[in-house]
Amino acid sequence: MLQRMHAAGIALAMGAATLVLASPATAAQAPSISKVSVSPAPLVVFDKPVTATFTFTTKSAGKAELQLKAPGQVSVGTPVELKPSPHGQWTKWTGTRTFEAKDAGRWNLLAIAHGDGEKSADGTFEVSKALDTKVADFDADPDRAVRGERLRLSGRLLAEGKGYDGQTVTLTFREQGTDAYRHVAKVRTGRGGWFGARVEAEATGWWRAEFGGTAVARGSVSDTDRVDVRHGDRASRITGFDARPEPIDKGDRLRLSGTLRVDGQGGLPGQRVDILFKAAGSSRWERVTSDVTGRDGRFWASATAHKSGWWRAAYRGTRGVDGTSSGSDWVRVVQPAPPAKADTRVLAFNAYPEPVKRGKYLKFKGLLQVADDGAWEGYEGKVQLWFKATGSRTWKYVKTAWSNDHGRLATKTRASKSGSWKFVFRGDADTNGDHSRVDHVRVKR
Template sequence: MLQRIRVAALAIALGAGALVALAPSAATAAAAPILTRVDISPTPPIDVTKGAVTATFSFATKGAERAELQLKPPGDVGVGSPLTLTPNKNGDWTRWTGTKSFDAANAGKWSWLAVAHGDGSPSRGGTFEVVVKKVLDTKIVDFDASPGLVDKGDLIRISGRLLADGKGYDGQTVSITFRERGSDTYREVTKVTTGRDGWFGATVRAGATGWWRAEFAATAAAKGSVSDADRVGVRRGNLGSRIVRFDAEPEPVDKGGKLTFTGALLVEGRDGVPGQRVAIFFKPSGSSRWQYVTSDVTGRHGRFWASTTAESSGWWRAEYAGTRGVNGSVSDADWVKVDQPAPPPEEKADTRLIKFNAYPEPIKRGKYLKFKGALQIDDEGSWEGYSGRVALYFKQAGSKKWEYVKTTWSSDSGRLYTKVKAWNSGYWRFVFGGDEDTYGDTSRKDYVRVKR
């Protein structure tokens, strides 16, 4: 093409008489590309009766800039779709190869067109057929769901074999379905693909007693089929438990000082569970053995509180042994360093908790109950505000036991304020345990009625 443009340009410049002299001779004109026939493997018709078949299309060109192979499905009157081709050059010749998968949905007469792009762009065309010779009869055999009795949440194995006209039918999609006891409907749980000789298998989690089966949906090449159903019984497993917010405090603590342990026991599907014994264990630094120290019975919302005397540094944790229908559990471990106590001060100051009030009252269940008061220290005969760590305690109406609820701090002026949600009627109070400079004190108690 470039040569023709140059010739035309020179002809205009030199005049018409020069055109004949400068025109290329027939001997120097570019030769048209050569295009061989197209080979199709397997040789048509392509039989997809037993499943999808990948066909390979190949041809060779010589002198072509590039090549193209278009495939047009049955009934399509438009332009065919180009097939992706891979070239393999050998001397002056280039072999072009492409593949396409056909299944029963592609049955019918296809058209193909090969083009060698270049001078004249020669082409070849033809047709081939994709056929389904027979619709296969299928059957699912050897279906099994096992074991037949498991705990809720356990894994079970589903297996079976898909046959077509009595032979293993591989590469097919099979649905695993389940019908729960009391229901009339099967629902799909998962899908699997049959392997060698039509065998299939899957692992699923059992959540309820019911029947399992395998289903093969009909295709253009094969009829559908459904396996026999296999029942799996599911027992209700034990509920899980966990101990949360476990804390051993204070940390560090002086030897001989008081250590307190708090946390809550939760059971799967419930709020905190009351009336369950939780044990406190200790593992001294450098030891591998846990030792029982003390225990407490959970109160409302599963909370527990226990205390002991600090003797040495080490790890602390809470353990629940479990009960009928509930598994036991162990909390995270909490490290506490025990120091040698400092020499006691020559004299400690008295403190007092005053103006304690729990409000509003009465209060609706689940609403926030507020608490205020003041912590003061006796400073040489005058009472002044004091900043200290103060605990809030609750005693349910009809109970003899005070339960730890939470800890708060008074401000530098001694002012105290905190809040918690109210669940039951009862008595409330603040407790200041004292510190190295002061003695502790307990506020007056205040009764609050909780309305349902």
């Protein structure tokens, strides 16, 4: 009997094992893969090698590979080392490769996700050498002009020897006797890379055109072209120009001064000098104010500081005297820190009479003071009266009272319940807040 039961148990166990083995297995999921992104784009090599980053994502993939095939390469692509970064069911794969100018051309890429099968994504990307540019045929016409006459500035922007259309070129000028070029105007190149503009002749000096470059092209600067501007018999100059203080708080007044001099005479009196400003990031000078020079040629002006930028003085000239302009003076404008608030205190608080009969007036008095140069003085302000009934945890607002010029507070309200009272000053634009001591009053029937 025991042998029959043992055999039956074995058969049952085998049957159960057979049943488990017969249950259907969960099917493995095929991998998926995204397109490969390349950064930076466009991939342009200037003077130094550029490292590009390749990124793609996979799902249900145990591993992945990325192959790059150079222009003209017919063999299997070169593998790129990848670093995985799991994000839930997805894995982000990242790899890098450095490119030089000799690598220019169209590259092929192939990304493969390995799992229960394979899934791939292919594509191409371009590696370019930065375009070499040249500002050619620059001309400022005429070469001799009278002050105020219009000059024609023209030239052509070339990239790899061909006209470079739709680009921004800056026209700059350096006045005789100064070291720096200043921006005068910006123009866009047209068909064939040609550009042109008309500007006013202000002083003798050198003109040139500057191309700042782009993400795919190098910058370049034209040759200079001198223009002699005739104003009169004697040259003038502005010396000692200064804009101060620096830095300055936004909204404060800036003081600007200098001296207008003329050759052979010294200070030039009775002449108007304009004060010009160019904000940081702008190419345009704007007239802000002016002043008339004194007996020694000195001028003083003031202006409100709104933005950081450059300041300079300009003199238009007069009969027998050439015009001129000063060098530029940079001034940084900062946001002023908010003024510190004064401390206050509420003292001498008293609620009376005590006890008080229900329905009768309960009176309150106190004193509001502010700290001023180390001393406490009465302060006129809005103070709130608060009440907390006996047995309650909550303070409730009752009414508002104003202190007088000496800080004295007085108000009243009808008594209804026993409890605690206090004055609360919330502070204002110039002061911090405070509250008084608590005074308990019993209300009797």
